[in-house]
Amino acid sequence: MIAKHKETEMMHSWTSNGVIAQKILNKLRSVLIILELHPWLAGSVLVVIFVALFGFLQRHPTILDSDSLYHAKIVEFLSQGILVKNFPWLPLTLLANYYTDHHFLYHLILVPFVLLFDPIVVLKVAIVILGPLALLVYFWTMRRFQVIGAFWWTFFAGTSWPLLFRLNLVKALPLSLIIYFLGLVCLKENRYHWLAVLSFIYVWTYGGWPLLLVSVALYSAGLFFIGKEKLYSSIAPLGWSFFGSVAGIIINPYFPTNLTFFQRQIIDIALIPTSISVVGNEWFRFPWVELFTAAAPLFVVSLVVITILIIDWLTDQTLRFNDSKEKVFYLTMGIISCSFLLLTLISRRYVEYFIPLGHLATALWLSVLWRSGTTNPFYQIIKDWSLSKWWYAMTALLIIFFIVVYTTRTVRLLDKRFENGWSFIYLKGASQWLESRVPSRTMVYNLRWDDFPALFYFAPNLSYVSGLDLRFLDGDNEARLKEWENIYRGVSSDPAAVIRNSFKAEYVLVSDFHTEEAVKMFNAHKFPIIYKDSEATIYAVP
Numbered sequence: 001m002i003a004k005h006k007e008t009e010m011m012h013s014w015t016s017n018g019v020i021a022q023k024i025l026n027k028l029r030s031v032l033i034i035l036e037l038h039p040w041l042a043g044s045v046l047v048v049i050f051v052a053l054f055g056f057l058q059r060h061p062t063i064l065d066s067d068s069l070y071h072a073k074i075v076e077f078l079s080q081g082i083l084v085k086n087f088p089w090l091p092l093t094l095l096a097n098y099y100t101d102h103h104f105l106y107h108l109i110l111v112p113f114v115l116l117f118d119p120i121v122v123l124k125v126a127i128v129i130l131g132p133l134a135l136l137v138y139f140w141t142m143r144r145f146q147v148i149g150a151f152w153w154t155f156f157a158g159t160s161w162p163l164l165f166r167l168n169l170v171k172a173l174p175l176s177l178i179i180y181f182l183g184l185v186c187l188k189e190n191r192y193h194w195l196a197v198l199s200f201i202y203v204w205t206y207g208g209w210p211l212l213l214v215s216v217a218l219y220s221a222g223l224f225f226i227g228k229e230k231l232y233s234s235i236a237p238l239g240w241s242f243f244g245s246v247a248g249i250i251i252n253p254y255f256p257t258n259l260t261f262f263q264r265q266i267i268d269i270a271l272i273p274t275s276i277s278v279v280g281n282e283w284f285r286f287p288w289v290e291l292f293t294a295a296a297p298l299f300v301v302s303l304v305v306i307t308i309l310i311i312d313w314l315t316d317q318t319l320r321f322n323d324s325k326e327k328v329f330y331l332t333m334g335i336i337s338c339s340f341l342l343l344t345l346i347s348r349r350y351v352e353y354f355i356p357l358g359h360l361a362t363a364l365w366l367s368v369l370w371r372s373g374t375t376n377p378f379y380q381i382i383k384d385w386s387l388s389k390w391w392y393a394m395t396a397l398l399i400i401f402f403i404v405v406y407t408t409r410t411v412r413l414l415d416k417r418f419e420n421g422w423s424f425i426y427l428k429g430a431s432q433w434l435e436s437r438v439p440s441r442t443m444v445y446n447l448r449w450d451d452f453p454a455l456f457y458f459a460p461n462l463s464y465v466s467g468l469d470l471r472f473l474d475g476d477n478e479a480r481l482k483e484w485e486n487i488y489r490g491v492s493s494d495p496a497a498v499i500r501n502s503f504k505a506e507y508v509l510v511s512d513f514h515t516e517e518a519v520k521m522f523n524a525h526k527f528p529i530i531y532k533d534s535e536a537t538i539y540a541v542p
Contacts, residue, residue, distance in 0.1 A: 069422075091463050095472055138157065168414065180202070186198060199240075199244030309365065528540050
């Protein structure tokens with residue numbers, strides 16, 4: 001009797017909790033419906049969320065990437081009326097004769113603000129503005145494409161830590177994404193004149209400008225081979241985008257040197273694998289397990305969408321597209337997102353494209369499945385389940401709990417990175433000490449090529465051996481590159497002779513991130529220390 005009473009009491013408790021959970025779920029459904037029906041409200045909520053998020057992360061007096069100091073210096077030069085066309089800071093690299101500011105428009109936009117504030121502070125403030133703006137344009141793009149749940153797609157893309165990390169690097173990526181997604185809208189809506197304008201602007205803004213051109217080329221090919229469009233109408237978008245891109249290259253303050261620069265930057269560095277092992281972390285592969293956990297919602301929903309598409313294909317279900325052009329566009333987005341997934345598994349820097357494009361492609365195909373009615377059986381099962389099983393509500397609450405934990409983990413992870421980031425004044429002491437004691441344009445052998453931006457910012461009157469990307473040093477002189485690598489690894493048999501004769505340097509700057517082997521080598525060959533602080537050591541070459 002007592003046992004039966006306890007069982008009844010437990011059932012009553014479960015039922016009561018289920019009713020409460022169901023009420024909470026109903027409230028959440030109302031919120032979701034409101035966000036879906038009122039895009040201005042949804043957009044405003046996203047702006048508030050992401051401005052708060054970016055502002056919270058950028059509050060630290062640090063930067064996530066030393067390249068930010070390079071951007072800050074170039075903006076400072078522009079604010080002084082100096083257009084950098086020759087690059088004497090790296091005389092041994094391709095940049096000495098073929099320098100191109102491939103972020104020119106990004107730098108130009110920031111010039112008015114540098115006239116009032118410190119360049120580094122301006123760049124951080126710009127990210128708090130441009131980052132959320134890029135995600136707002138992303139949301140607007142999805143709305144233009146009639147994506148269901150555009151708010152949540154944008155939220156999950158923006159809170160995926162790899163994309164959020166890349167957007168906070170104080171670079172031109174947010175502006176690049178804005179132009180690219182505006183270009184996709186123009187492509188889908190047949191606004192080819194505006195597509196040409198955006199292609200032109202893209203060349204002036206970002207070194208990855210071929211991304212838009214390649215996307216348009218795939219779409220044009222799809223129109224001809226899949227959409228069975230006439231040749232003229234198929235190549236029209238590609239023609240306009242190509243025209244805009246070529247115009248952006250030619251009508252450019254860096255023409256014709258930008259031709260050689262783009263060949264090295266886009267083909268030799270971005271596409272051709274290198275045998276050099278001493279490159280930035282962004283060029284190493286992205287472990288697939290880490291990538292899956294970083295963008296779990298994307299992969300889970302993608303697997304569901306792919307499963308439904310396979311079932312539809314096996315059962316000869318017809319998908320409802322508005323026209324053949326829409327079908328080709330969706331296929332194009334799918335191909336591009338899958339391509340960037342493969343590229344990301346090879347080199348982690350491509351995650352900045354895979355995350356937003358992956359979410360967009362998945363959202364597009366899920367929307368067409370919903371529109372075609374092929375998801376109705378699955379939706380009905382879930383709907384019936386929610387009406388008959390109170391613990392469905394608890395499952396929904398667990399999903400909400402996952403969202404909170406997922407977002408909190410992202411914020412904590414990136415906040416920790418900012419805490420351990422590069423100081424605003426990284427290498428300032430060593431740079432200015434050296435600059436004040438040696439003649440202008442003296443060559444300094446910087447052991448780490450990624451120390452160059454800080455040296456460039458604080459000691460612009462000197463010259464340095466390597467910087468921005470080590471592969472700019474590579475070229476026709478592979479022997480010199482091998483010598484550089486031997487010194488970096490501390491295995492050079494006569495480092496003093498190599499540094500003096502091959503690199504024409506009289507001083508060596510070793511930062512706190514040095515390799516122990518290199519320091520042991522310098523000490524073994526009796527390189528005298530002429531300066532030392534907590535961040536760097538400067539040696540004179542004996």
